[in-house]
Amino acid sequence: MIVADRKPLSEILDMITDRDKILIMGCKGCVTVCNVGGVKEVQILSSSLKIARKKEGRSLTVDQITIERQCDPEYIEQVKATINDYDAVISMACGVGPQFLSEAYPQQKFFPAVNTKFFGGATSHGIWEERCAGCGTCVIHYFDGLCPVARCSKSLMNGPCGGSSKGYCEISKEVPCIWDMIVKKKMEQGRLDDLLCFTPAKNWRTSRDGGPRKSVREELAI
Amino acid sequence: MSTKGTNNKVGSVMVVGAGVAGIQASLDMANAGYYVHLVDSSSSVGGLMAQLDKTFPTNDCAMCVISPFLVEVGRHLNINIIPNSELESLEGEAGAFTAKLKNNPRYIDSVKCTACGQCRQVCPVTAVNEFDCRLDLRKATFIKFPQAVPLSYTIDKNVCIGCGMCEKACLAGAISYSDQARFSEIKVGAVVLAMGNELFDPSLFDTYAYSRHPNVVTSLEFERILSASGPYKGHLMRPYDREVPQKIAWLQCIGSRDINHADHSYCSSVCCMYSIKQSMIAKEHAETPLDAAIFYMDMRTHGKEFERYRERAEKGSGVRFIRSRVHTVEPLDDGGLKLKYIPESGEVLEEVFDMVVLAAGFATSKDTKALAQRLGINLNAHSYAQTSDLTPVSTSREGVFVCGTFQSPKDIPQSVMEASAAAAGATQNLSEQRWSLTLTKELPAEKNFSEEEPKIGVFVCNCGINIGGVADVPAVREYAKTLPNVIHAEDNLFTCSQDTQENIKKIILEKGINRVVVASCSPRTHEPLFQETIREIGLNPYLFEMANIRDQNTWVHMKTPQRATDKAKDLVRMAVAKAALLESLPQVTLDVTQAVLVVGGGVAGLEAALGVARQGFVAFLVERSNELGGMALGLNATWQGEPVLPYVMQLIEDAKKNERIKIFLETEVGHVTGTIGNFTTTLKSANNPLDTKVINHGAAILATGGKEYKPHEYFYGKNPKILTHFDLDAAVRNNDKALKDSKIAVFIQCVGSRTEERAYCSRVCCIHSIKSALILKKLNPEMQIFIIYRDIRTYGLREDLYKEARQQGIRFIRYNKDNPPVIDSDNGQELKLTVKDHILQRPIEMNPDLVVLAAAILPNENKTLFEHFKVPANSDGFLVEAHAKLRPVDFASEGLFLAGIAHYPKSIDESIAQAKAAVSRAMRIVSKNTIAVDSVIASVNPDRCAACLTCVRTCPYNVPRVGEEGYAIIEPSDCHGCGCCVSECPGKAITLKHFTDDQINAKTDALFYIEASC
């Protein structure tokens, strides 16, 4: 799923400095699961903003709505009637949300409340880790399910760099070296010699570096 | 079995003595379909435990633990509490007794009295306060303790001068001087005696100066000194000059194990533990560092977790343990006390202490002996109720049962176990009369107010002067009238009194009130009472909210009455705001399968299965091995010498004969699902797992037993002369010649117990060794017998064995953990044993022909079984009970119970008692066909749920699960209602009924006069 972090309050407050009637839109999809954009977080953000404004003695009316997802036009359609009554709209969905809204309602101003970060999963209650970089050509089967593209800082394809020490990446002690894990796993499985074959340079064209991407289901799109 | 016709049996039981044992027995029987008459000679239930500050080994506050039980027994529809009364006589036979009672006058009507305390304030007469053990005074009109049940004052006629002041002060008009002693007669089916014991009075000893110096106190007095409700409000001070003591000495065995002064040769079995507890608690209380010393003969910490408790005291809190019998306590003039004693090293020492606590033991009171005499109950030599080990709770008179310290000195868990066992025993032959005499409250159908606007009634209480004396109650009442949705507001003197309740009901019906707010005391104590009242006129109990304007307002802001009044208004406004949003919650009930699964075919399992069958319900008895009987098959006799084998054979035969018991040998428990009242378990046969059988049952009793530890120490198994207890019992059974011919026999204690690896005491090995030694002595009087021990723990009446052993010339040598006895057999045959004698302080050598190792008792290996039932086992592998003190037979998860050695090593009579107790606890569930579940539970709104698993991960009881339905499911009967998942659910999909977000926010909004917004 898509994992995001909420923006600091100061940044959000700056976005709405001169606006007194706003709408906060939550999304019941990934951001609810990673606890940044669900109904609860919408309420918390609304209360925090009201506190900030009340401190400066300036009133702020905040409406709240959470739709099923902000990445499908029909759901975006649901707020059509009232969307323009606000001075601004804060979307707590991932990066897709504010863009879909802006496309649907050009005259309204949309602000993102979260920083969308990566595709990943929950390793424990309240902790999410990156697992996939969306490079477009999945190769994890060569590395026993441990993806060097997403989980190696340099996305190396042929063995660890010189900086890997005691199983951790040179950039920080919290980041485990994925190659260390790959080699250890291969040794356990007794398939170490798989790594002998040289992996050619990766064709990044299918990744973000190849420009914005699109995927079409021929059987559906008419 | 009485031969009388079964028709004239009576479905009620009389319990004499309302201490913790009497209360437990009453609750068990009342909840299993019998009407209970609970008689006590004092003015309130609670007994000795109510006087305690903390209880070992958990250091829980005694009152916090017992007061819910007091409230439950006080409010129970089927328990009739008869205070201030004595049982005069008991005629008739088991099943149909006639009990004559003498009800002494209280001079205060306990229905009218609300314990507001005005009469105590004005009474001019003071008298010694027995509850605080004469440390302070009470008035002629008094209440035993603030949480007393019945919650009402009493007048002590022999000190009262009859001046009439209390009648003038009583606002509730509860005083009735014309009260007379009355006699009443009650028909009951059985009687349970639980009169308990009193503490030994040490003024007998002049050497301890107890009656001459206030700083020499008994253990119960010290308990009152430590107690927050005691004379010094919990601050540790000594009575003489209120100084905080820096050095306190505890003297053990005062009035126990003592034949010349006290003529009590038995051990009171709890004093060692409570002295350790008091020393640790005293250290916590003292403002300055406290040096605590315990003078003892044998440190008897033989219960579960007791050994570790002692280690913690010695190593953690630095309590000094001095093995010595103090000779004299000499008072000095500055309040100090000089102790003269001889430690093990032999020189005479003197040490000055600030305070001395005499660990006084138990003794049967005069009245108890007289009552036993009147009822024809045989007492043993120590004037405790005579019982056989194999029927531990039955007295000499049929239909009369005994439990608690009147049977023999014991601690609270053992008393509570015996209470439940006595409950099972008493009701066993009355099962045809179950539910015959019990009352059930007919309640009108609940009215549906969902369409109606909220119409709130506010009832403000004065509580005598407790609220009215500080806050301006009429002003609060007038203010309440101005609040939104309030259609009626009134104030009254005592909202909780019987008559006020009646007219509240009238007003609610007249005005069509559909939400009730009571502004008075704490919901913790009075919410159930008011909820029941409004339920009686068709209002759902959850359409009710309380504002605590006494304990959390007038009582804590006495000096600022105006602010207390303003705060009362705020609290009422907040309560009314929440009341407007309250909805009625349905009462969730589940139906019950009236059968019990018993796991384990030892004595405990057999007794449990037979108990359930005799109560009239089906029992499934599952045994892993191919034979019933368990460990008991290897035992010759109980500590009182009763043969075990015939008893076990009879048990097995009864079980096989009884058609309500379904026996499954060589069968194991496969998979367990379901909750209290509705378990489904698959049984699979041990030798071929495919052969499975599914059974349904309402409760389960785990009696998986234990086994003897096979020692690696002391050459066991390498030399035929070295046996364990079970080997010796077997040898005695087939009267092995070698026993008779051996000249020197040696018993070595604590083999495998009380070590780093197994830091617990196996409780029964001392008794078993001494009993076997006596048998060997009888076999061959010339044999020299030695018992090499660390602490002799012949607790309770078992001390007689130790006394007799010494008389028979059996010699006892003490060793400590660091230098145990050493055995070596250089030539394979001849054994050589060397041990350092504790008196000579020099090693002795001997060549024993027979060495018996008192091996530890281990729990049977059942890891998978325990996981199936999701029940915890402690680090030693023994099952962990719900509460060490007051629920020693239940598991934390409802509907599951435990018994026997699987709980902790214990003697056969204790196992039998615990098994019967488990039956009685199971009857609470299985004797009914439906069971009610709490209504304050969490529920999921499917279309808001994003199936994000937060609730699954966060629930402390892992109740929620996300199934193929695609959203979270919370099983109503499993949810405990804590609300953790509700506050963490990112989609706000879960609501906790009666504590929803809106209801909580309504309270904060109301405080700041914000109208109920979105």
Add this chain to the structure above:
Amino acid sequence: MNDSYKPKILAFLCNWCSYAGADLAGVSRIQYPPFIRVVRVMCSGRVDPLFIVNALKEGFDGVLVSGCHIGDCHYLEGNKYTVKRMEILAQLLDLSGIGRKRVHLRWASAAEAKPFADNVIEVSNIIKEAGPFNAKDHEMALNALTRALSTTRLRWLVGIDRHLTENENVYHEKTDPILFEKVKNDAITAEYQKALIQEALSKGPVTVREMADQTGIAIYTVSKRLNELELGGMADLKSCEGNTPRFASPV
């Protein structure tokens, strides 16, 4: 005793008997020492022991209370109450060390001018012999007396004394006089000692031993009385330096 010492004695004379007796002594020119200062009261039963303690506080060396003989009281039983009050006051005065010789109760009817004078002479000599009463030396005792005599407990017991011992109590029995006497004496000692301790407490946090020194009561008794005060909410544990707790009256 130097003759120059002139004691000041306050005399409460009941209007119907002693006051009239005093007038008659005047009319008959019967001489008696000029030390008494008379306050007329309608009945000796009107005299509250607090008036007497107050008199001693403000400088009198002695107090004489004079009323009608038992049975002659214009209000039938007023003087019977006075007897009970003077008994309790006498006990308290002894307890406080001031001694009962400072206060005297005499009867003199309207016709007994001579006996009245003799009473005055006798009382004057006793007080003269006792010497001047310096209120300052007994300040703590006097304050304690005032406190003790203001407690509902003592006032109620004195008031109810005759009713219980002569007629019947609420149980329609006659209270056993020995039991009542014991209850009364316990109450008197207890209330006086508690009053003394409250005096010590009111001067700021004190320890039990300090209180014992200041009040002269035995240490263990102070500890027990202190406990009664604590249960009545009239004393609090204030602080505890080292091992010695300090107590004070609640603020």
Add this chain to the structure above:
Amino acid sequence: MNHDFEPQIIAFCCKYCAYAAADLAGSMRLNYPSNIKIIQVPCTGRVDIIHLLRAIEDGADGVYVAGCMEGDCHFVCGNIKTRKKVEYVKKTLSELGIEPERVEMFNLSSAMGPRFAEIANQMGERIRNLGPSPLNIKQAA
């Protein structure tokens, strides 16, 4: 620190420990400021971040949560989760320029009557020193 300022302080107390300790403080007739208003919850685990923020937003000068001693929670670990939420609210308040000390978490057992009064006095004192909540100052001006 002006003396006529009367703070409004809300206390979320768990039914099994803190609320019971508050009752005990009452039966011991201890004393603490009257501006503490107690709201009972089954377990502090039920207290949500929104309840604390809502209280501050409504105008409370101080809010604290009182739960069982760690390890003794009637529902195993409700109090430990809530301590984390209180930390989060403190961080949010400091981001908004409001003194984080206005929000606090305490742990006590049901037998600690005196400790409850001590906490109430301590919070009353702390909020009185901090002065009225910034939200109220602008309101009043």
